[in-house]
Amino acid sequence: MLNLTELEQLITFADCGTLSKAASQLHLSQPTITRTMQHLEDTFNVPLFIRGKNKITLNETGMQAVKYARQLVADAETAASQIQAFHARLYTIAVETCAPAPLWSLLPLLSAQFPQQTISSKLSEVPTISQNVAAGICDIGILPYHADSDELTCIPVLQEKLFVCIVPQHELANNNSLTFTALNGFNCLLRSQIGFWDELCHQKMPASRFLIQTDEFAFKELIKTSTLPCFTTDLVKDTQDFLYGRQIIPCTDPEANVTYHFLCRKKRPDLIALANQLRMQNRL
Structure with missing residues (x-):
């Protein structure tokens, strides 16, 4: 041998x-x-x-x-x-999400419901998430749209709305609402690790340049001192400190108002029950 x-x-x-x-x-x-x-x-x-x-x-x-x-x-x-x-994997619940915000309410719920399991999460490209759930690479996927499948259950669990944050002296500050078309051409601050929002901004604002920040502290300090527009959503908490003095203007493009969908395999009734709990918790 x-x-x-x-x-x-x-x-x-x-x-x-x-x-x-x-x-x-x-x-x-x-x-x-x-x-x-x-x-x-x-x-x-x-x-x-x-x-x-x-x-x-x-x-x-x-x-x-x-x-x-x-x-x-x-x-x-x-x-x-x-x-x-x-x-x-036998002792881990793996989550792949298209954006960070759904994790803020999902992860505490998972930890409470499955205290003996390890919870892992990561941002993934939207097209791969449903494939990975179907293949068993991850247990839960979060998508910005509904996905039909014979093998998968898809449940709406959370909504998120995008806002533009503009200093009062900016030429767009007097608008009651804004679109990506109106923002196209203006340079903006952008936080890294925001999932599909990053691709959406680049796609919808091809004439704009983005100052992307990987460090949260540096990003907030730049917002305080810069005149460049930035973005926030209705799910981001405690924004008064670093957004103080800026106009918070809703973005009205359909793509800027997202309903997140919870994706899991149909043979996981425990995860389906959790998705419904998350949906009721978020009043959907």
């Missing part, structure tokens, strides 16, 4: 070129490596080395053995990582 540890030593010998260098790299004694090479020849039942005075080198069969050894070790590492990932 082939031993993975011995195969790894064979690979190291092939990479290092000498037994002494391989032993040094593996923190083993040279006699130990020598015995391993001999045992591998016994296991394969063929000669793998050309032996000279105080030196061995791989013969043609030995080089082929190294090739297979690399594949076997790589396969073993892949198998181990996949088994570990499978085990972790």
